[in-house]
Amino acid sequence: MLKTISLWGVGALLLLQAIQIDIPAPPSTIDKNNEIKASHEIMGILRSSCYDCHSYQTKMPWYGNVAPISWEVRAHIKDGRRWLNFQEWEGYSEEKKQKIFKGIVKTINHRMPLPMYLTMHEEAELTTEQRDEIKNWAENNIK
Template structure:
């Protein structure tokens, strides 16, 4: 039994080390900021930066776990899809959909808030961010 456990552990270690060689997620691009929204207050911008900017801007703060597969794959995918949906660094004036998503409580996602306590929004902060997103909607 012990032999099976040792072999299984070694096999898992080999697989873990092998997946580090998969190149997806290695690059951590932060393209230049092209256009940013004009926030109605510094507090609104602070809320957006803490709860949204890591996935929805070109100013991503890449955490240490984003350099280790398979987490690097998940983080890279989340950032790419987040930037595709809404990018505060390439602002096009569409805050309405973002406000609705924040109001529904689906952003920031639970798995992100779990690892980033500063991104957790109280009900009052959620309402403040929603109002700010509506205010910057052109």
């Protein structure tokens, strides 16, 4: 009985693998000039804590390919890029940039990076000082 149930379980998991969320492929040429420009320090923080979801430079973890976890991971990447892609920055209108800077001030202390992501990515965790730095940087850019 147990054996039958677990076989069904394995079968179901295998079937789930057929369903994947596709992340749109990055453009074949990425214009380096479009990337956001900030101090070396700020860029370091953005790259290590935000780029997985807010740039084309996603380091996909192994579980990013295993359904059903991958649905969540990929949805975050897809959504994250759509909201904000630091490598598309210069293509944004001034209005959108302002909205994002305000969004950063609003979210850097709790919602961003996504808490669930941080449970799997210790290296992306920010110290209070780093969060303050990002916040100050964003605030200074608000007109």
